[in-house]
Amino acid sequence: MRDLTAQLSEHVGLRRSIEKKLQHSHEALKPCRTATSELLEHKAHRHEQQVQHLQAKLRQVNQTLVVRQNEITQLNRNKARLVAETGVATRYDxxxxxxxxxxxxxxxxxxxxxxxxAALTKLTARFDAQQQLLWNYRIVFEDERFHKPEPIPENGEIAVAKSSKKPHP
Structure with a gap:
């Protein structure tokens, strides 16, 4: 019986030591996790700004394209009209x-x-990858927060259900 009590005591001490080390490890990693999360969020924000900037440029280029197409159409109409009116080769040229x-x-x-x-497509792919990475970090962080080991009571005793029945001889 003393052997079992000594082993139990030794196991309880070992468990406490491991739990303390685990707790210290978690506490030491917390700033790193926070910094990583902040960095990823910063990168995602910066990427989103770049995407918005490129989308604005793309809209501007599309507008310019429409204006140029309209100008070409008008020039072609003018050319046809002038050729029909004057027949002068120099104006046509x-x-x-x-x-x-x-x-x-x-x-x-x-x-x-x-x-x-193409640049917008690349940035969108990078942004999606960053978002997925951020999501994965959040899942890992949440998983670690909710799966902490049960602490050992201060008195060091492990709660064992006591039975009022006597063991059979």
Whole structure:
């Protein structure tokens, strides 16, 4: 019986020691977890700002593209009207040069729009990955908060249900 009591005492002491070490480890990691979480949130916020900036640029490029397309359409109408009215080759050539120039500008605007679209897609993918990582950290943090071991009572006794029946011989 003394052997069992001594073993129980030894196990209780060992358990307390392990629990203290675990508690110290949790406390030591808490600032790191907090800093990591804050960093990820900061990165997510900065990324969101970048995405919004690129979306604004993309809208601006699209608006410019619409304006240029309307200008080209109007120039083509003017060209057709002038050719029909005057039949002068020089005006036709000038309009043709202008139309080519604006067509080149339109191509450049389209390329810029495609480039911004690709950048937006990349940033959106990075943002989604950051959000998933942040979500995973939150799950781990919440899981660690709710699965703490039961503390040992101060008197060191482990509660054991006592039976009023006597053991059979």
């Amino acid at each position: 000038a309009l043709q040069i202008t139309a080519r120039t604006q067509a080149t500008e339109l191509t450049q605007v389209r390329e810029a729009r495609e480039s911004l679209g």
